[in-house]
Amino acid sequence: MRRSIIIGLAVVLAGCSAPSxxxxxxxxxxxxxRSAAITLPADQVSLPPAAEIVTINCTACHSPEMILSQPVLDAATWQKEIDKMRTAYRASIDPKDDAALVAALIKMQQTPTTPN
Ligand code: HEC
Structure with missing residues (x-):
């Protein structure tokens, strides 16, 4: 097993050199x-339970803090953001969730959050 990983890596590395x-x-x-352990920083804030749809669709790529630190946006601008996440960054956001996501993002920006 280990031997085949090393051989596989050698093949991959060989493929990286000049083609000729x-x-x-x-x-x-x-x-x-070798395995290495890293410690990621703990998130300082969580999204509110009412914004679970935002947690599900956005926190695979963004921290809650990043989502919460956006300027206050209107519905049309949030919709454009969601479209951009889908087209530019290949976020797998179901279009059926768009309306609920926009509503949750707007509501979240109107609700004060408490630190963890
Ligand atoms: C597949 C990964 C992915 C998902 C899921 C995702 N984003 Fe993004 N998003 C990115 C990347 C990559 C960027 C550009 C780099 C950055 O600013 O972090 C970005 C940037 C942003 C920005 C900064 C402004 C901009 O347009 O660049 C906002 C706001 C944003 N995302 C909001 C969201 C929201 C809200 C969701 C959930 C509906 C979401 N993202 C889901 C990958 C994702």
Whole structure:
């Protein structure tokens, strides 16, 4: 298993070199893939429960803080943002959810949030 990963990586790395002269050098004998732990910062705020549809559709890519720090936008502008997320960034937002999302985003901006 580990051997096939290393061979696979060698093939991938060989593919990265100049197309005319592919390198077939072996990886160093002590080469190994290792796991590393990282600690992500805790979110300072959560979206309110009433805005669950925003949590579901937006927080895969954005922190709650980022969503909450946007300028107050009207419905048409939020709709344009949602369209942009879908077309420019390939967000899988179901168009059937658009109206509920816009309403939740507007309501959320009118509601003060409490820190976690
Ligand atoms: C597939 C990932 C993805 C999803 C899901 C997503 N966005 Fe984005 N969004 C991005 C990227 C990438 C950018 C551009 C970089 C940045 O500003 O973070 C962006 C930028 C933004 C911006 C900054 C202004 C702009 O137009 O660039 C806003 C506001 C925003 N998103 C709101 C939302 C909202 C609201 C949702 C949920 C309805 C959402 N996003 C869902 C990827 C996503």
């Amino acid at each position: 002269a592919p390198k077939t050098e072996a990886l160093p004998k002590d080469f190994a893939l």
